[in-house]
Amino acid sequence: MNIETLRNFCLDKKAVTEHLPFNEDVLVFKVAGKIFLLTSLKSWELNRATINLKCQPEYALELRSNYHSVLPGYHANKKHWNTINLFTGELNASLVKQLITHSYQQVVAGLTNKQRTLFHLN
Template sequence: MNIEAIRTYCLGKKGTSESFPFDEDILVFKVLDKMFALISLKKWESGQAAINLKADPDYSERLRAQYSNIRPGYHMSKKHWNTLYLHEGQLALELITHLIDHSYDMVVKGMTKKMRDNLNNL
């Protein structure tokens, strides 16, 4: 899955925006201003493709045990974020999109009722 496909997939989710809140290197996808995916453009361009995604802690542990290229979130909470290293081996497209969906759903689940109502009304 290339970066444009990931970008298109993320932006297709309801209430999603993209920005560079940290610097011009880190592309961040947010749902109603809450981060659910981060990509380093410099690393991607250098052949070190990776994406940080939020995940349920128990599910994270299972994923990390099953896939060597899913590791604790780089520069993120190791409990709540995973980094998927896409350059080290192939993760199925279905798994990548599932984990993007899971990250988005985790963020939405953590929102206030008012925020979720606003999202549903978009």
């Protein structure tokens, strides 16, 4: 997976926007104004790509125990966020996309009914 594939996959989801809220290096994808994916653009340039994704806590623990490339979220709530090392090649693109979709769904599930209606996520 490359950065453009990742970007297009995220932007194809409903109510998703992209931002550089922290600095020009940290690319963030949000659904209804809530972050579901963060990545360092420099990490992609250096072929050391990582992404941070929201995750259901029990599933996060399962992933971490099954894959060396899945770590507790860097600079994030370790219970709810994972850092995924894409550069190891351990995770195939299909699984990475599933994890991105899971993160998106976790954020959508946490929205209020009013927010879901406003962003047409019902």
